[in-house]
Amino acid sequence: MLLFQIMGLMCSKGSDDKDASTTETLTVRYQELLATVERLEEVQKVTEKEKENLMHLLQLAMAGNQSIAQQLEHVQDQLPRNHDLEFVSEFRTKFEPLDVLGQGGYGWVLKVKNNLDDWEYAVKRIALHKSKVDLKEALNEARAMASFVHPGIVVYNYSWIEEPPSYWQIRSDEKMLNNLNLRCHIPLYRHDYSFLYIQMELCQFTLSKWLDENKHRDLKRMKSWFRQIVSAVEYIHGKGKIHRDLKPCNILFASKDHLKICDMGIVIEQQVDGEFEKTMTVNGTGTEEYMSPEQRALTSLNISHVTSASDVFSLGLILAELCVVMTYHEKVRIFDNYRRGKPSFVFENANTVEFIGKLTVLEKRDRLTCKKMLDEMYLS
Ligand SMILES: Nc1ncnc2c1ncn2[C@@H]1O[C@H](COP(=O)(O)OP(=O)(O)O)[C@@H](O)[C@H]1O
Numbered sequence: 490m491l492l493f494q495i496m497g498l499m500c501s502k503g504s505d506d507k508d509a510s511t512t513e514t515l516t517v518r519y520q521e522l523l524a525t526v527e528r529l530e531e532v533q534k535v536t537e538k539e540k541e542n543l544m545h546l547l548q549l550a551m552a553g554n555q556s557i558a559q560q561l562e563h564v565q566d567q568l569p570r571n572h573d574l575e576f577v578s579e580f581r582t583k584f585e586p587l588d589v590l591g592q593g594g595y596g597w598v599l600k601v602k603n604n605l606d607d608w609e610y611a612v613k614r615i616a617l618h619k620s621k622v623d624l625k626e627a628l629n630e631a632r633a634m635a636s637f638v639h640p641g642i643v644v645y646n647y648s649w650i651e652e653p654p655s656y657w658q659i660r661s662d663e664k665m666l667n668n669l670n671l672r673c674h675i676p677l678y679r680h681d682y683s684f685l686y687i688q689m690e691l692c693q694f695t696l697s698k699w700l701d702e703n704k705h706r707d708l709k710r711m712k713s714w715f716r717q718i719v720s721a722v723e724y725i726h727g728k729g730k731i732h733r734d735l736k737p738c739n740i741l742f743a744s745k746d747h748l749k750i751c752d753m754g755i756v757i758e759q760q761v762d763g764e765f766e767k768t769m770t771v772n773g774t775g776t777e778e779y780m781s782p783e784q785r786a787l788t789s790l791n792i793s794h795v796t797s798a799s800d801v802f803s804l805g806l807i808l809a810e811l812c813v814v815m816t817y818h819e820k821v822r823i824f825d826n827y828r829r830g831k832p833s834f835v836f837e838n839a840n841t842v843e844f845i846g847k848l849t850v851l852e853k854r855d856r857l858t859c860k861k862m863l864d865e866m867y868l869s
């Protein structure tokens with residue numbers, strides 16, 4: 490009964506609303522609100538008094554001067570939270586959040602302390618809309634991480650899925666940020682989102698941060714870092730996979746001179762035909778800046794053609810950035826030139842020019858493999 494009354498009120502208001510986008514937002518909000526109320530009714534945790542209050546607030550929303558959207562937000566805030574108490578989050582039970590390390594469209598990476606073993610970890614939380622595709626892609630990341638055991642790859646610990654009640658996650662994130670005194674954008678997760686958590690080794694900072702903050706590049710040191718990265722990528726390729734998103738912010742420092750690759754978000758399986766690796770046709774995804782030309786050359790169907798040699802091209806660009814300090818604009822120009830087959834000569838060392846040249850050949854079959862790179866004098 491309550492639901493019908495609310496619906497009636499909202500429909501009569503929504504129909505003469507002139508702003509389509511506001512109406513759309515309101516409709517989504519309203520559906521979310523309904524879902525919450527339904528859930529509350531389902532678990533019979535809403536008292537008659539609370540229902541009355543809710544009705545009253547909605548009526549105010551209709552009649553008040555404030556926008557309906559604002560009022561609805563207020564109403565959502567007022568909803569009884571008994572159901573929150575029923576949900577036990579494994580994350581909140583096992584870990585103490587310490588910091589936000591990374592944020593993206595997918596969700597967050599948090600620095601945490603495990604309450605039992607008293608050790609610090611990184612936990613990546615990936616928001617999943619309840620579609621099979623989302624879950625498959627996210628599990629692909631956890632499974633790839635779990636299958637890689639190499640000193641140059643971030644150590645995977647454990648993963649699990651949580652399905653909190655509507656709005657629980659947003660409230661919990663708000664509380665957590667308040668406790669940590671942090672200001673971060675909290676995504677407005679839809680009420681039916683669930684979350685995949687991946688617990689992993691905590692690293693210190695990204696290679697992109699180091700590159701931004703350090704203007705001195707010692708060639709010997711850079712080569713030793715690069716060798717570690719190549720050896721990890723060789724391992725990934727040896728496992729029949731392609732990383733597809735190699736770039737400095739997916740490379741972390743485990744300690745002072747020890748680098749590790751992270752973010753297996755778009756790792757894919759190589760396709761092999763006899764002895765030879767076949768070119769894969771994949772959906773265009775990844776970060777354009779460090780992409781090989783073939784990965785970047787999307788067809789009209791948003792499809793690109795990649796092999797493990799596409800990772801090698803990205804490695805070539807990463808080495809270029811390790812060897813010479815570039816402004817953002819210089820970097821864009823130099824990388825674009827490599828993608829057009831024009832090598833750069835900004836490097837002091839002629840061997841560096843030659844080596845990067847071998848990784849960025851336009852014909853992907855002619856690029857060095859990671860295995861061959863490790864045998865080259867340049868990296869010894
Ligand atoms: N294990 C980790 N230790 C420390 N920081 C991490 C770790 N994993 C990720 N991060 C931080 O979070 C950011 C985003 O993580 P990533 O797995 O790359 O997610 P996305 O898929 O959004 O790129 C990284 O660039 C890094 O700054």
Ligand SMILES: [Mg+2]
Nearest residue numbers: 738739751752
């Ligand atoms: Mg990343």
